[in-house]
Amino acid sequence: MGPRFDLMKVALACLGSPVSEGRTQEILQLLDSIYRAESGRILATLIHLLGDFELAEDAMQDAFIAAAEQWQRDGVPQNPRAYLVSMGRFKAIDSLRRRARFDPFDERTAKQLEAQSGSIGVPEEACIEDERLRLIFTCCHPALAPEGRVALTLREVCGLATEEIARAFLISPATLAQRIVRAKARIRELRIPYEVPSPSELPLRLNTVLQVIYLVFNEGYYASCGVSVTRTDLAVEAIRLGKVLKHLMPEPEVAGLLGLMLLQNSRHTARTSSGGDLILLEDQDRSLWNRDEIVEGLSLVEQALTSRRFGPYTLQAAIAALHSEAPNAAATDWAQIAALYRVLARAAPSPIVDLNRAVAIAMHQGPEAGLLLIDALLARGELADYHLAHAARADLCRRLGKTAEALASYDKALTLTRQEPERRFLQNRMRELKN
Amino acid sequence: MKYVCLGYIEPGKFENMSETERNAMLDECFTYDDVLRENGYFTAGEALQSAGTAATLRWKHGKVSVTDGPYAETKEQLGGILVLEARDLNHAIQLISKHPGVKAGPWEIRPAADLTGMVRESEQRRAKAKRQTS
Numbered sequence: 001m002g003p004r005f006d007l008m009k010v011a012l013a014c015l016g017s018p019v020s021e022g023r024t025q026e027i028l029q030l031l032d033s034i035y036r037a038e039s040g041r042i043l044a045t046l047i048h049l050l051g052d053f054e055l056a057e058d059a060m061q062d063a064f065i066a067a068a069e070q071w072q073r074d075g076v077p078q079n080p081r082a083y084l085v086s087m088g089r090f091k092a093i094d095s096l097r098r099r100a101r102f103d104p105f106d107e108r109t110a111k112q113l114e115a116q117s118g119s120i121g122v123p124e125e126a127c128i129e130d131e132r133l134r135l136i137f138t139c140c141h142p143a144l145a146p147e148g149r150v151a152l153t154l155r156e157v158c159g160l161a162t163e164e165i166a167r168a169f170l171i172s173p174a175t176l177a178q179r180i181v182r183a184k185a186r187i188r189e190l191r192i193p194y195e196v197p198s199p200s201e202l203p204l205r206l207n208t209v210l211q212v213i214y215l216v217f218n219e220g221y222y223a224s225c226g227v228s229v230t231r232t233d234l235a236v237e238a239i240r241l242g243k244v245l246k247h248l249m250p251e252p253e254v255a256g257l258l259g260l261m262l263l264q265n266s267r268h269t270a271r272t273s274s275g276g277d278l279i280l281l282e283d284q285d286r287s288l289w290n291r292d293e294i295v296e297g298l299s300l301v302e303q304a305l306t307s308r309r310f311g312p313y314t315l316q317a318a319i320a321a322l323h324s325e326a327p328n329a330a331a332t333d334w335a336q337i338a339a340l341y342r343v344l345a346r347a348a349p350s351p352i353v354d355l356n357r358a359v360a361i362a363m364h365q366g367p368e369a370g371l372l373l374i375d376a377l378l379a380r381g382e383l384a385d386y387h388l389a390h391a392a393r394a395d396l397c398r399r400l401g402k403t404a405e406a407l408a409s410y411d412k413a414l415t416l417t418r419q420e421p422e423r424r425f426l427q428n429r430m431r432e433l434k435n
Numbered sequence: 436m437k438y439v440c441l442g443y444i445e446p447g448k449f450e451n452m453s454e455t456e457r458n459a460m461l462d463e464c465f466t467y468d469d470v471l472r473e474n475g476y477f478t479a480g481e482a483l484q485s486a487g488t489a490a491t492l493r494w495k496h497g498k499v500s501v502t503d504g505p506y507a508e509t510k511e512q513l514g515g516i517l518v519l520e521a522r523d524l525n526h527a528i529q530l531i532s533k534h535p536g537v538k539a540g541p542w543e544i545r546p547a548a549d550l551t552g553m554v555r556e557s558e559q560r561r562a563k564a565k566r567q568t569s
């Protein structure tokens with residue numbers, strides 16, 4: 001993902017330095033690779049040390065620039081990361097001092113930070129990992145608006161720029177910027193502590209984090225609106241975040257979520273035709289599925305299931321695993337899938353889970369059984385505006401030869417979908433039926 | 436990325452401050468401008484003379500017509516322009532939020548448009564036209 005590291009700016013800072021150009025290039029490349037690998041951790045550490053997102057961001061940039069100048073002259077230090085954190089802290093204090101004219105609070109903060117220098121020193125490996133965890137939990141705090149959590153996480157944890165995030169969600173940069181401004185303000189207002197939740201709070205808080213990650217993945221994997229079915233970057237970002245979280249917090253549900261995302265993402269290439277059209281699971285060319293992601297995903301699902309402490313994400317992953325393991329659509333174990341949906345409905349009841357279960361039952365027992373369930377669901381009203389419910393109903397009616405009803409349901413689905421490829425798919429189906 | 440930041444202020448507000456207030460405001464603003472420069476965020480900037488000194492040109496009935504005064508007939512008028520180099524929109528917002536000028540009136544932040552592609556195509560067209568006429 002595009003780093004926010006401005007190589008140009010650093011290069012300019014090195015202009016006119018007495019060191020050779022080749023050496024400059026070497027250092028810049030090294031810094032670039034350090035940025036890619038470490039910036040997340042460095043930022044998290046600085047946020048903890050400095051207690052402020054924005055101060056930390058500026059401090060990190062300043063640290064990299066200072067490194068570019070100094071390493072050319074004095075050589076690369078033993079522990080580059082420690083250097084950067086240290087330098088970042090130093091630059092922040094410096095900057096606070098300069099700003100202190102506007103805000104006496106800055107002067108006081110600068111003094112406090114300086115006083116800490118003896119006691120804290122530079123955090124070790126394990127502590128740095130904790131930093132990222134603290135950051136993730138803070139950004140996903142339940143007191144923040146849901147869309148604020150997503151925006152803040154993508155910017156502060158994943159390092160995406162405001163414009164990149166806005167583009168991915170198809171909203172204006174200003175709207176997204178405001179979400180981030182509000183989220184940061186709320187953290188300040190409510191004095192949300194920058195910490196990993198206590199064991200008693202952890203399950204709920206972890207769930208909020210998983211929700212954010214999965215929301216990002218879904219937005220990327222199954223774009224809710226716009227001209228393409230998948231917006232790859234977000235899906236990849238979510239998986240990356242999931243891996244970081246799993247590394248920091250090896251809980252079964254984290255493994256489950258990561259497994260789910262990998263298994264779903266493995267089908268990415270097969271889901272759309274070259275023309276950008278939607279290809280249903282049953283029609284996908286399974287040779288296009290990513291084997292590595294499937295292997296990794298299956299292993300994670302197994303890991304999570306064996307723990308016996310799993311939850312809804314692991315169950316969804318188990319369902320995805322059954323699809324991934326089937327060599328072709330006909331070989332799919334629909335009975336198992338339907339059973340898993342029943343368990344899922346108890347663990348995390350939702351009309352959408354019920355819908356998916358109805359579809360699985362239709363595959364296992366025949367369209368009539370499924371149609372009965374879907375009609376009952378629609379009668380309850382919750383799925384009235386959910387386009388996939390009507391599309392599923394239409395499909396079952398189509399299989400039962402109830403053409404008029406199928407057309408009516410496809411039509412209803414059309415009015416509700418906001419995605420171009422989906423629209424085309426539904427229109428095609430209607431055309432086929434009419435002929 | 437470049438952001439053009441337009442600072443607006445109600446006409447007369449600045450002039451009607453007491454000398455102490457005005458000097459304090461100027462000192463704060465200039466000091467912050469320096470901070471922006473030192474950190475490499477400041478690309479360009481201009482303070483503007485009052486809106487009354489503006490001239491507005493329009494193309495009317497096949498020729499240029501000049502009127503006294505600014506284009507926008509709004510309560511707040513453009514008082515100054517800052518061009519910033521920032522990491523992204525939120526960074527630009529953060530930088531301007533801390534500008535003492537924000538207390539004086541609204542600021543509009545607009546990302547600069549990258550016309551490199553358009554400029555290149557235009558150059559190609561103009562070069563072609565030149566070759567054809569020579």
